[in-house]
Amino acid sequence: AQSVTQLDSHVSVSEGTPVLLRCNYSSSYSPSLFWYVQHPNKGLQLLLKYTSAATLVKGINGFEAEFKKSETSFHLTKPSAHMSDAAEYFCVVSYTGRRALTFGSGTRLQVQP
Amino acid sequence: DSGVTQTPKHLITATGQRVTLRCSPRSGDLSVYWYQQSLDQGLQFLIQYYNGEERAKGNILERFSAQQFPDLHSELNLSSLELGDSALYFCASSVGLAGGDANTGELFFGEGSRLTVL
Numbered sequence: 001a002q003s004v005t006q007l008d009s010h011v012s013v014s015e016g017t018p019v020l021l022r023c024n025y026s027s028s029y030s031p032s033l034f035w036y037v038q039h040p041n042k043g044l045q046l047l048l049k050y051t052s053a054a055t056l057v058k059g060i061n062g063f064e065a066e067f068k069k070s071e072t073s074f075h076l077t078k079p080s081a082h083m084s085d086a087a088e089y090f091c092v093v094s095y096t097g098r099r100a101l102t103f104g105s106g107t108r109l110q111v112q113p
Numbered sequence: 114d115s116g117v118t119q120t121p122k123h124l125i126t127a128t129g130q131r132v133t134l135r136c137s138p139r140s141g142d143l144s145v146y147w148y149q150q151s152l153d154q155g156l157q158f159l160i161q162y163y164n165g166e167e168r169a170k171g172n173i174l175e176r177f178s179a180q181q182f183p184d185l186h187s188e189l190n191l192s193s194l195e196l197g198d199s200a201l202y203f204c205a206s207s208v209g210l211a212g213g214d215a216n217t218g219e220l221f222f223g224e225g226s227r228l229t230v231l
Contacts, residue, residue: 034219043115043203043222090156101220103148103156 004093006104019078023091033074034092086111119223131192134226138206145187151200201225
């Protein structure tokens with residue numbers, strides 16, 4: 001069975017400081033992993049995805065994530081937070097097959113001025 | 114703009130009623146997914162259709178049903194509505210079967226239909 005755990009439901013950072021959103025997955029197979037972002041009153045948008053190529057994945061808006069198989073982690077980072085980064089972030093796992101994606105419970109990122 | 118269109122954006126109805134939510138996928142996408150997002154349950158996968166056929170089922174109640182039409186648009190029917198059905202319902206689309214092809218794992222989400230049951 002596949003599952004994904006987001007370790008923090010809320011993260012608050014100051015503008016200009018680094019962002020770390022943590023995600024651990026469990027999967028019986030080699031997973032595909034994604035981070036999606038949801039701004040208030042909007043649909044979800046793909047930030048980045050890992051599909052067994054490079055372990056360090058760069059996404060949009062300066063975000064990146066590193067796939068660490070030994071730790072079964074796929075943490076999302078950004079060197080410097082911007083006010084516009086305030087949103088909810090979802091870590092997502094899928095595997096080759098017919099099942100739809102499995103979403104984590106989400107992490108709400110707050111950016112303080 | 115993701116290219117996925119959902120209607121209506123907002124819907125208020127009473128318990129016991131029935132509603133239909135509509136989704137038009139991105140041009141060329143064959144898969145349509147329905148998700149329910151609520152404060153207590155988070156984002157829950159309901160059901161997936163691929164080219165008119167049901168392909169995966171998640172936590173969808175028996176009171177709910179969906180279908181995908183030949184023009185690939187989809188409808189989610191919610192009946193005998195209860196207060197707990199109040200949620201944001203998202204439709205998403207993708208070219209293929211999510212996970213079936215690493216290059217098509219991305220889903221494109223609509224902006225959702227907010228259902229309020231009073």
